[in-house]
Amino acid sequence: MSKWLHRVRSWIVHTVWRRRFERELNDELERHFEQVRTAHVDAGSDSTTATREAERSLGGPLVRVKEEVRDHVGLTYLDDLRRDIVHGMRVLARNAGFTAVALTTLGLAIGFGVATFAAIDAWLLKPLAFPAPDQLVVGLYATQERPAEPAMFVLHRDFDGWRGRTPSFSAMAGMFPREYLVDGRPQAQTADGLIVTGEFFSVLGVPPLLGRTLTASDATGAPVVVISDGLWDRRFARSPSALGSTLSLNGVSHEVVGIMPRGFEVRLLDHVRGFDLWTPLRETDKAGGKGGVAILGRLRAAVSAEQGQRELAALHQETEASFTPNAARFPILLNSLQADYARLIRPTLLTCAAGVVALLLIAATTVGTLLIGLGMGRTQEVAVRAAIGGGRGRLLRQFLAEGLLLSGLAGICGLLVTQAAIAALEAWNPFEMAPATPMRLDLRAGAVALAATAVTSVVCGLVPALRLAATEPIGAIRAGGRAASRPGARRAQTALLVFQVATSVVVLVATLLLGRSFQRLQSAPLGFTVDGVTTVSLALPAQEYDEAGRRLAFYGALEAQLLGMPAVQHVSASTALPLSAGSPAAIHLNDDPLAAILTARAQEVTAGLFETLEMTMAAGRGFTHEDTATSRPVVVLNERAAAQFFETVHAALGQRLRVGDDVWREVVGVTRNTQAGTYNSMAWVTDAKVYVPLEQSAGAVRSPTVGYRPLHIHLRADTSLSHEYLRELIASASPAVAVTAITQVSDELRRATKQPAVRMMMLGAFGAMSLFLATLGIYGLVAQGVTQQARELGIRQALGASSQRMLWRVTGHAAAVGTGGVFIGVAVALWLAASLQPVLYGIEARDFASFSTAAALLMAVSAVAALVPARRVFHLNLAEILRRD
Amino acid sequence: MSRPNDLVQGTLEVLVLRILAHEPAHGLSIAQRLAHQSQHALQVSQGSLYPALHKLEHEGLLTSEWRQSDQGKRAKFYTLTRAGHRRLAAETATWERLSNAISAILKPEVN
Numbered sequence: 001m002s003k004w005l006h007r008v009r010s011w012i013v014h015t016v017w018r019r020r021f022e023r024e025l026n027d028e029l030e031r032h033f034e035q036v037r038t039a040h041v042d043a044g045s046d047s048t049t050a051t052r053e054a055e056r057s058l059g060g061p062l063v064r065v066k067e068e069v070r071d072h073v074g075l076t077y078l079d080d081l082r083r084d085i086v087h088g089m090r091v092l093a094r095n096a097g098f099t100a101v102a103l104t105t106l107g108l109a110i111g112f113g114v115a116t117f118a119a120i121d122a123w124l125l126k127p128l129a130f131p132a133p134d135q136l137v138v139g140l141y142a143t144q145e146r147p148a149e150p151a152m153f154v155l156h157r158d159f160d161g162w163r164g165r166t167p168s169f170s171a172m173a174g175m176f177p178r179e180y181l182v183d184g185r186p187q188a189q190t191a192d193g194l195i196v197t198g199e200f201f202s203v204l205g206v207p208p209l210l211g212r213t214l215t216a217s218d219a220t221g222a223p224v225v226v227i228s229d230g231l232w233d234r235r236f237a238r239s240p241s242a243l244g245s246t247l248s249l250n251g252v253s254h255e256v257v258g259i260m261p262r263g264f265e266v267r268l269l270d271h272v273r274g275f276d277l278w279t280p281l282r283e284t285d286k287a288g289g290k291g292g293v294a295i296l297g298r299l300r301a302a303v304s305a306e307q308g309q310r311e312l313a314a315l316h317q318e319t320e321a322s323f324t325p326n327a328a329r330f331p332i333l334l335n336s337l338q339a340d341y342a343r344l345i346r347p348t349l350l351t352c353a354a355g356v357v358a359l360l361l362i363a364a365t366t367v368g369t370l371l372i373g374l375g376m377g378r379t380q381e382v383a384v385r386a387a388i389g390g391g392r393g394r395l396l397r398q399f400l401a402e403g404l405l406l407s408g409l410a411g412i413c414g415l416l417v418t419q420a421a422i423a424a425l426e427a428w429n430p431f432e433m434a435p436a437t438p439m440r441l442d443l444r445a446g447a448v449a450l451a452a453t454a455v456t457s458v459v460c461g462l463v464p465a466l467r468l469a470a471t472e473p474i475g476a477i478r479a480g481g482r483a484a485s486r487p488g489a490r491r492a493q494t495a496l497l498v499f500q501v502a503t504s505v506v507v508l509v510a511t512l513l514l515g516r517s518f519q520r521l522q523s524a525p526l527g528f529t530v531d532g533v534t535t536v537s538l539a540l541p542a543q544e545y546d547e548a549g550r551r552l553a554f555y556g557a558l559e560a561q562l563l564g565m566p567a568v569q570h571v572s573a574s575t576a577l578p579l580s581a582g583s584p585a586a587i588h589l590n591d592d593p594l595a596a597i598l599t600a601r602a603q604e605v606t607a608g609l610f611e612t613l614e615m616t617m618a619a620g621r622g623f624t625h626e627d628t629a630t631s632r633p634v635v636v637l638n639e640r641a642a643a644q645f646f647e648t649v650h651a652a653l654g655q656r657l658r659v660g661d662d663v664w665r666e667v668v669g670v671t672r673n674t675q676a677g678t679y680n681s682m683a684w685v686t687d688a689k690v691y692v693p694l695e696q697s698a699g700a701v702r703s704p705t706v707g708y709r710p711l712h713i714h715l716r717a718d719t720s721l722s723h724e725y726l727r728e729l730i731a732s733a734s735p736a737v738a739v740t741a742i743t744q745v746s747d748e749l750r751r752a753t754k755q756p757a758v759r760m761m762m763l764g765a766f767g768a769m770s771l772f773l774a775t776l777g778i779y780g781l782v783a784q785g786v787t788q789q790a791r792e793l794g795i796r797q798a799l800g801a802s803s804q805r806m807l808w809r810v811t812g813h814a815a816a817v818g819t820g821g822v823f824i825g826v827a828v829a830l831w832l833a834a835s836l837q838p839v840l841y842g843i844e845a846r847d848f849a850s851f852s853t854a855a856a857l858l859m860a861v862s863a864v865a866a867l868v869p870a871r872r873v874f875h876l877n878l879a880e881i882l883r884r885d
Numbered sequence: 886m887s888r889p890n891d892l893v894q895g896t897l898e899v900l901v902l903r904i905l906a907h908e909p910a911h912g913l914s915i916a917q918r919l920a921h922q923s924q925h926a927l928q929v930s931q932g933s934l935y936p937a938l939h940k941l942e943h944e945g946l947l948t949s950e951w952r953q954s955d956q957g958k959r960a961k962f963y964t965l966t967r968a969g970h971r972r973l974a975a976e977t978a979t980w981e982r983l984s985n986a987i988s989a990i991l992k993p994e995v996n
Contacts, residue, residue: 006945024951028961029935032913035958057916058935065935072936073943 084401102367106410109363110452111417116356117448122435123342131205136337139295141330153292161319168308170300173199174293181539181708183248188738190539191276203298211243211258218280226258231276250707251543272433309334347839348759355766358503364459365496366773407457430758501821504770509829511767512850514760520842527674528613530745539738540709548697570716572608581676581687588658600688604697612714619649620669627693635665641688642670677752775865783869806873811866818862902973911960
């Protein structure tokens, strides 16, 4: 090892101070020579004898000894390498067009590849900023239908029952999010809060920046809060006096006891930007046992998440058995914290990674193919070099040096592309959330760039080198450099092109599958209109607006003002956004406490909601202004709920049910089903839904994760409304009410389908590039064939060969390549398509339209790419060709 | 570019290390001592002396510097490094084992 270190150091020294090395070597040897010669002359020898003796002593003539020394130290190889690189530069400079195409192709491919890696690294690989982050896990309930997706919080009673009985965990905390309404001037604001048990901060192992974190003793006593660096900045302008001051959260005064450092971020479910503040979980937060928590655990060293999950599942079986017989309905799901963060975008990242690897291979093979073409033009040069004694190995080295040079330059271009791609990705932010560790062009990404460069250089340097080094000198010289291609080179080129066409087919099929899924997703009927609907989301202080009458009064005043705006046609309000399903609620059909629990998504709505969103009734009626606090309590279901609870839509009318602990209500209408987005998968879901009039609300609908009264006001208008004006309107109505968002529902729809769109666009870009590269390759193949066979073709033409035969002669090979590639590509795509299933919607993985379109497109493009250069056979001028020889 | 075979080359390197183990020396004096110590039997392989010296230096077994020689002329002196000493010891041990074994085979009657 140290021997090699010495060698490398010595090479570097000798290369950098090469002149000094030569001078000293010369001095040393000449002194030896002179001394011996002088000694012999002094002893009486004649000059010739003395010189001969001196040379004998030195071991040979001075020049040869020097050469031998250089050889022994390995400088000969270094000299050769330098010559190869200089020669390679000349070759690349001479073929500027080729070099530009090759560098662009490889540079883009390497750049996209490294940028994709940087994204994957930041999301999936780089450890989170906690001590021993791989031991951190998040636990939630899933459903039996989708056991890999978190669906529900773990009930408090379960969590409390498991604590202290989990040897796989060194510590375990519970947490659930709650949005807080924070007092402020001039207008109240909302903040993302996380309610945590006392172990939360010790599980994570991060000390506070100022003050203290929360402990178990905070569950009782005066309310306290720990705030984030961001909230400290926004609210207290980083003043240390923030410690000890109070924040009014949902109307309750909390003392600030700690401030967490910048970068302290725990995400949970759809809270992808972390939280603003943390409050201790108190008995009153348990919502009478109906609420639940996400488990944040720290596993003991060498315990896997699967082991932890098995342990909790066993406890779950045991505790559930004492409550209900159907414990298995909600299997516990334990994920590493990092995997949980990336759950939403993992499919996108992996799709991109597959696309970019295919692109890199295609780019390298294209350049390799073009290099073979370039090399064929140089067959004569190579042959002459071989004939005058340039050894095979020497030639091989030279081609490798050229491939290396090309890929090295492409690697540098690639790093620039990476830098730009990362900046663009951050600006575009297709995932609408940043990774917990930022994307960076660091050493790890650099190593990947180096590896990608090595792969490309092997592919595009070694293949032509091996082919050309096997050139037979005499034949090539005689053939004047446009030798009928040798079978070896021909085979290599054919194999590369078939591979390229096949890969293009695979990428295109994937793009089309995603594209058609996206189109299905977008054109799926939602059951309501999104056009021209603006939603103003409000947070009402819970104490002040707990009474339905006060909320109604607040809304009534606003409604009148909003309807006064000329552009506004419909105004209504609800407690859920149009694209969200609503709060989960238990449904009771009778008074039997042992009856199976039915659930549905519930929301409170005003009379005009169905009209505003253009929802249609399947049976019965919607709400009217006759449905008041004093009239008979009523409820409207959707078709799914009606079918689930009462078998048919019409059977549901006139039936009675209770929503949660609410009063008995009569079913007066059934709406058509509407779709809702799921926060983490590519699909619309149709839940069972119940609608309760806001006027008759008695606390039936309440979300445990929101500490205030949410109210979404929906406006349908001809023109877009000024957000500024809407905010002013709310502020003048009440400074204690916060505007949490003003959104166009159509924007919400776009956001819900953004992931599939991003995946489709990225794969589409890869697909387009690979198609372009395959076209380039086939074009090059045919063009090269025409050039090489020009003389033969010219003679055939002169002898009266038909145009068709001539055309077939030059395009036959390309046709075979295209057809073969398409067949292989379709076969591989059929084999791979099943793995795309999770990101498809509304179509089969083996969708006939996608496969046939991709195949037809590739065939058509191959035909054009082959026919354009092939047309040259019609303009061959035999006299000119022969003159050139 | 004639290269001596490995045996001769290896032997020459060990001899050079052996000579330099006593004190630093320049090329000519190493050549003279080589000739003297081996009773001129090894003069043939002197041709590879300088390549060998540079290779040993390249591998970190020797270092070199320009100094005044005894005759008052500037010459490049080679010195054994610690790695060189280690190599010499290892080679010597190997050689002794080998020569003992050969002796035992060639002169069995001694025992």
